[in-house]
Amino acid sequence: EVQLVESGGGLVQPGESLRLSCAASGFTFSSYSMNWVRQAPGKGLEWVAYVGVSSTTINYADSVKGRFTISRDNAKNSLSLQMNSLRAEDTAFYYCARDHQHAFDIWGQGTMVTVSS
Amino acid sequence: QSALTQPRSVSGSLGQSVTISCTGASSDVNFYNRVSWYQQSPRTAPKLLIYEVTNRPSGVPDRFSGSKSGNTASLTISGLQADDEADYYCCSYVATYTWVFGGGTSLTVL
Numbered sequence: 001e002v003q004l005v006e007s008g009g010g011l012v013q014p015g016e017s018l019r020l021s022c023a024a025s026g027f028t029f030s031s032y033s034m035n036w037v038r039q040a041p042g043k044g045l046e047w048v049a050y051v052g053v054s055s056t057t058i059n060y061a062d063s064v065k066g067r068f069t070i071s072r073d074n075a076k077n078s079l080s081l082q083m084n085s086l087r088a089e090d091t092a093f094y095y096c097a098r099d100h101q102h103a104f105d106i107w108g109q110g111t112m113v114t115v116s117s
Numbered sequence: 118q119s120a121l122t123q124p125r126s127v128s129g130s131l132g133q134s135v136t137i138s139c140t141g142a143s144s145d146v147n148f149y150n151r152v153s154w155y156q157q158s159p160r161t162a163p164k165l166l167i168y169e170v171t172n173r174p175s176g177v178p179d180r181f182s183g184s185k186s187g188n189t190a191s192l193t194i195s196g197l198q199a200d201d202e203a204d205y206y207c208c209s210y211v212a213t214y215t216w217v218f219g220g221g222t223s224l225t226v227l
Contacts, residue, residue, distance in 0.1 A: 035216075037163075044120075045155070045163065045206050047216040059214035095162055102210045103153035103168035110162055 002026035002106055004096050009111030016086055016115075022079040022096030022108055030074035033057075033099035036081050038092035039110075046092075049081060050099070064090075086115045121146065121207055121219035128225040134195040137222045139207030141188050145217065151210030152190040154183060157221075158203045166205075167192060194224070202226045 008020040020036070036048040049070040050059045058070055069082040079096050091114050097104035122140040129135035139152065146152060152170045155163035165174055167183035170190060180195045190209070194201055207219040 044221040045157075045208070045218040047208070047218065050214045050216075052214075057214060061215075100165075100174075101168050101172075102149075102151040102216075103165055103208070104155070104163070105165045105168070105174060107162040107164070 004098065004106055004108035006094065006096055006108040006111040009094065009113045011114045011116065012086055013117050014087055014115055017082070017084045018086060018113060020081040020083065020094055020096075020111060020113070022081075024077045024079065024098075027098075027106075029072075029077040034070075034072060034079045035097045035099055035104060036070060036079075037095045037097050037104065037107075038090075038113075039095070040089075040092040043092075048094070051079070083113070086113075088115050091115050119217070121209060121217055123205075123207060123219035123222045125220070126223045126225065128227055129194075129197045130227045131197055131199065133197050134193060135197060135224065137192045137194075137205050137207075137224070139190040139192070139209075139219050141190075141209050141211075141217075143188055145209045145211035146185065146190055147188045149210045150185070152183065152185060153208045154181075154190075154192045155206045155208065156201075156203050157206065163206065197226050199226055 005023045051070045067085045071080045093110040095110045096108045098106040154167040157163040170185045171183045205222045211217045
């Protein structure tokens with residue numbers, strides 16, 4: 001079964017850091033670009049970050065550029081998102097999503113990040 | 118990049134059809150044929166319904182169809198069923214490795 005499973009969410013204070021992980025299974029992870037997409041409570045979806053198959057191509061939404069770092073380990077079939085200098089507005093469910101023809105065809109169940117003092 | 122514009126809500130009766138619009142700019146929806154649509158039921162992850170404007174992934178019923186005219190993409194759901202009641206999001210590739218979503222549309226099946 002093709003599956004993505006996120007982990008690492010939690011409650012942190014503003015300015016702190018958190019690292020999210022996404023474990024992939026059931027497909028050849030190294031053949032697919034990957035993304036992080038987030039959704040604030042009761043709000044819509046927001047694309048956050050992209051990484052190509054060999055990590056040579058990476059891009060971020062303006063809202064997280066300079067604070068978040070996306071990375072992947074093809075040997076371990078895993079995707080990560082290092083989030084620094086967290087703000088209240090970063091509070092959201094974070095989903096990892098597989099890229100298919102510049103759409104997101106497989107999603108994880110999400111992990112909740114809450115930034116609050 | 119600005120978010121794409123969707124109606125906040127639409128409704129339709131069982132068995133009828135509804136169309137959800139998604140308006141962008143000449144630099145995104147009109148320029149790229151990379152519009153996708155997602156269905157999200159409460160407390161679940163989004164599900165891909167349409168990619169590249171008109172293509173359906175395997176397993177998505179042909180009741181769901183996509184189209185585009187100029188800066189506006191559309192999702193049409195025909196033969197409405199009760200479990201179509203959900204939130205629907207459009208998304209467009211807008212620049213090199215950059216995507217923007219619409220604000221989402223809540224579909225009510227009457």
